[in-house]
Amino acid sequence: MLPKQEVVAMLLAGGQGSRLGVLTKNLAKPAVPFGGKYRIIDFPLSNCVNSGIETVGVLTQYQPLELNEYIGSGQPWDLDSMDAGVHVLPPYQKSKGSDWYKGTANAITQNIPFIERYNPEYVVVLSGDHIYKMDYAKMIAFHKEKEAAVTIAVQQVPMAEASRFGILNTNEDDSIYEFDEKPKQPKNDLANMGIYVFTWEKLRKFLLADEEDPDSDNDFGKNVLPAMLNAGEKMFAYRFEGYWKDVGTIDSLWEANMDLLDPNVPLDLGDPDWRIYSRNPVMPPHYIAKGAHVQNSLIAEGCNVYGDMEFSILFAGVYVAPGAEVMSSIIMPGARIEEGAKVQYAIVAEDAVVGAGAVVGMKPEEMEDKDKWGVAVVGPKAHVAPGGCVAPQEMLDAEEGVK
Amino acid sequence: MMRGNDVIGILFAYVHEERVRELTENRVMASIPFGGRYRLVDFALSNLVNSGVNKVGVITEQNYQSLMDHLGSGKSWNLSRKREGLYLLPPFGADTNRTEGLVASLASIHRFLKNSKEEYVLLSNCDTVSNIDYRDVFRFHTDKNADITVIYRHGTSPDTDRNVVYTVDPEGFVRDMLIKRGSDVNCNYGFGKCIMRRQMLMDMVEDCMSRNLYDFDRDVLQRNLKDLRIFAYECTSAAYTITSFHSFFEANMALMDPKVRAQLFLPDRPVYTKVRDDMPAKYGLGSSVTNSIVADGCVIDGEVENCVIFRGVKVHKGAKLQNCVIMQDCVVGEDCRLDYVVADKNVIFDAGRKMAGYQSYPVYVGKGSRV
Numbered sequence: 001m002l003p004k005q006e007v008v009a010m011l012l013a014g015g016q017g018s019r020l021g022v023l024t025k026n027l028a029k030p031a032v033p034f035g036g037k038y039r040i041i042d043f044p045l046s047n048c049v050n051s052g053i054e055t056v057g058v059l060t061q062y063q064p065l066e067l068n069e070y071i072g073s074g075q076p077w078d079l080d081s082m083d084a085g086v087h088v089l090p091p092y093q094k095s096k097g098s099d100w101y102k103g104t105a106n107a108i109t110q111n112i113p114f115i116e117r118y119n120p121e122y123v124v125v126l127s128g129d130h131i132y133k134m135d136y137a138k139m140i141a142f143h144k145e146k147e148a149a150v151t152i153a154v155q156q157v158p159m160a161e162a163s164r165f166g167i168l169n170t171n172e173d174d175s176i177y178e179f180d181e182k183p184k185q186p187k188n189d190l191a192n193m194g195i196y197v198f199t200w201e202k203l204r205k206f207l208l209a210d211e212e213d214p215d216s217d218n219d220f221g222k223n224v225l226p227a228m229l230n231a232g233e234k235m236f237a238y239r240f241e242g243y244w245k246d247v248g249t250i251d252s253l254w255e256a257n258m259d260l261l262d263p264n265v266p267l268d269l270g271d272p273d274w275r276i277y278s279r280n281p282v283m284p285p286h287y288i289a290k291g292a293h294v295q296n297s298l299i300a301e302g303c304n305v306y307g308d309m310e311f312s313i314l315f316a317g318v319y320v321a322p323g324a325e326v327m328s329s330i331i332m333p334g335a336r337i338e339e340g341a342k343v344q345y346a347i348v349a350e351d352a353v354v355g356a357g358a359v360v361g362m363k364p365e366e367m368e369d370k371d372k373w374g375v376a377v378v379g380p381k382a383h384v385a386p387g388g389c390v391a392p393q394e395m396l397d398a399e400e401g402v403k
Numbered sequence: 404m405m406r407g408n409d410v411i412g413i414l415f416a417y418v419h420e421e422r423v424r425e426l427t428e429n430r431v432m433a434s435i436p437f438g439g440r441y442r443l444v445d446f447a448l449s450n451l452v453n454s455g456v457n458k459v460g461v462i463t464e465q466n467y468q469s470l471m472d473h474l475g476s477g478k479s480w481n482l483s484r485k486r487e488g489l490y491l492l493p494p495f496g497a498d499t500n501r502t503e504g505l506v507a508s509l510a511s512i513h514r515f516l517k518n519s520k521e522e523y524v525l526l527s528n529c530d531t532v533s534n535i536d537y538r539d540v541f542r543f544h545t546d547k548n549a550d551i552t553v554i555y556r557h558g559t560s561p562d563t564d565r566n567v568v569y570t571v572d573p574e575g576f577v578r579d580m581l582i583k584r585g586s587d588v589n590c591n592y593g594f595g596k597c598i599m600r601r602q603m604l605m606d607m608v609e610d611c612m613s614r615n616l617y618d619f620d621r622d623v624l625q626r627n628l629k630d631l632r633i634f635a636y637e638c639t640s641a642a643y644t645i646t647s648f649h650s651f652f653e654a655n656m657a658l659m660d661p662k663v664r665a666q667l668f669l670p671d672r673p674v675y676t677k678v679r680d681d682m683p684a685k686y687g688l689g690s691s692v693t694n695s696i697v698a699d700g701c702v703i704d705g706e707v708e709n710c711v712i713f714r715g716v717k718v719h720k721g722a723k724l725q726n727c728v729i730m731q732d733c734v735v736g737e738d739c740r741l742d743y744v745v746a747d748k749n750v751i752f753d754a755g756r757k758m759a760g761y762q763s764y765p766v767y768v769g770k771g772s773r774v
Binding site: 035075077162240269275276277278280282283284285286287288289291292293294295296297298299300301304313314319339 | 409439440453478658659661664667669673674675678679681682683684685686687688689690691692693694695696697698699700702710712714
């Protein structure tokens with residue numbers, strides 16, 4: 001028996017993230033690079049550590065290789081202690097059959113033995129595709145105070161946008177009486193953030209019941225939470241104020257990166273009291289050459305910048321050649337932007353090359369048909385040929401050959 | 404071939420620190436900050452680790468707190484291991500008098516050397532910034548059937564009056580060796596690195612101690628020129644020995660040259676250092692940075708030209724920095740003007756301060772000062 005942990009966090013990291021296209025072709029969504037030196041999963045992992053949660057299970061299924069390697073022993077997040085730490089939990093074979101994770105709830109059900117080893121009071125269920133800084137300890141304290149079976153973090157959204165979210169309809173004391181998934185006529189403006197605190201004993205009971213139901217999709221949102229509500233369990237909404245963004249699409253991933261360059265957005269990565277930890281590249285500091293022009297940008301270690309860049313983010317080891325222009329774009333680790341290339345409103349993925357004089361993406365104001373505008377994407381290891389072009393909304397896949 | 408467990412690395416953390424009094428007042432030579440995010444010891448350690456050496460002893464004398472803080476368990480260099488790894492060797496007991504010379508230092512770690520199983524030792528100072536593959540040196544050592552192999556560079560020496568200068572024949576055999584040799588012309592100068600058998604080192608140290616001889620260059624190397632096969636291996640890549648405050652400044656400035664960076668920072672032989680988990684550097688609107696090295700965690704809103712900016716430095720709007728080395732976590736206030744300034748860690752320049760040195764004489768601002 002391991003020492004008891006009051007709280008165990010379970011991080012759902014198995015989704016394919018198909019809406020991120022080429023970026024997640026060979027990579028699980030939580031391992032997608034973010035913000036110049038991080039990966040998306042650094043945010044929930046760092047939040048756990050900074051909130052005092054020392055036991056984290058990461059449920060992986062889709063393309064886990066790079067994610068597993070990245071998490072490793074958990075040392076970068078201080079999650080490598082003797083009796084706790086971070087554990088990668090893929091689906092596995094059992095003596096009585098084996099299965100992929102069928103749904104979010106099933107992923108937790110299959111790992112009940114993992115959770116029970118720590119004999120926790122509470123289980124926190126998190127998503128691996130959100131960017132935010134949150135003290136889960138405060139949410140757990142709220143959960144205890146309300147003596148709830150489940151507490152769901154919510155964020156107030158503008159009423160006009162509420163129909164895009166899972167909305168929680170609440171009573172005056174913030175207890176939940178109804179789930180309203182993407183309502184046409186929203187009654188409330190509290191959006192579900194996908195962050196749950198469960199009293200373990202209750203969750204365990206409902207998970208096992210859900211597993212018995214052959215018609216269930218074994219999904220938290222669709223099955224388990226409504227079942228708990230119907231059974232009259234105490235469910236509360238916990239209001240979170242602060243930056244929170246789902247980065248499940250190319251546009252939202254691009255926007256969330258750009259938010260880091262906006263001084264009005266309350267997401268400070270430099271806060272020494274709430275650091276976001278990550279696996280650091282072993283590279284020298286970056287170099288800004290004579291004649292380079294850098295405005296409102298983030299630049300990581302190992303970059304060499306000879307060209308012009310503004311409102312952009314360079315990850316480790318990026319090269320921007322003389323005469324190249326990078327504007328409102330995200331350039332992921334090891335990518336090269338060659339001489340005279342123009343990259344605007346684009347995401348250039350790991351180890352991709354934008355050849356000399358090539359054009360990737362376009363400013364929205366230069367588009368005749370505004371509906372055709374969108375972020376251009378150059379996939380991992382893809383090459384844009386010298387003088388080539390990747391149009392807005394287009395995605396270049398390395399396996400489609402040179403463009 | 405060099406197998407990791409056949410060689411121990413011995414680093415002298417304190418050697419030559421009297422040459423850079425400004426920077427070593429509160430730290431040892433090995434922990435002098437360099438190049439935006441490193442300490443000098445990072446280069447010495449990374450060279451060993453990248454060459455397959457996984458047992459390293461670091462000999463310290465005094466003021467080694469900052470070094471211990473930096474090295475920790477050795478994890479960042481992959482030296483936190485069950486088998487072997489990093490050994491800090493501070494002075495032990497009253498009979499340790501390391502100020503006498505390197506021989507006395509080596510005598511004081513007699514037990515460490517004796518209990519090691521490795522066949523060879525590689526001795527190195529920590530005052531040189533370089534990226535050397537010791538596997539090549541070791542191959543040279545065995546090919547020549549040498550007793551001792553020293554490493555040298557050919558060129559104008561970094562220090563005009565305190566060098567070891569070798570006369571080397573075309574085979575690499577050391578014909579002669581001059582200590583504290585003044586030289587303005589091209590010569591073969593050593594920079595405190597050599598390889599030999601562990602047992603031979605222990606024997607020679609014992610012999611020297613019993614004769615009251617403490618100077619490694621004079622009493623171990625020079626005294627045995629006739630009796631031993633001493634060879635010299637030429638290092639042809641970039642190497643900067645910090646011999647003075649001015650050479651420290653120049654070595655930092657040399658990093659602006661892409662050729663120098665390409666020789667020091669190789670993708671397959673990276674320079675490891677302690678991780679700090681800073682965010683990427685942030686450049687504000689209206690900032691202007693050219694020909695500079697900038698590390699993680701910096702926030703640059705002012706103008707920076709020909710500078711090395713360490714981790715976590717803030718340069719506020721309107722400030723103008725030229726030819727400066729600004730160490731970790733300094734704050735440069737609005738409208739400051741700094742030219743040829745070396746600011747040690749945690750210096751605060753209040754708004755509007757002006758300070759200027761000259762290329763041949765950069766101004767030094769001590770750790771934690773407020774200007």
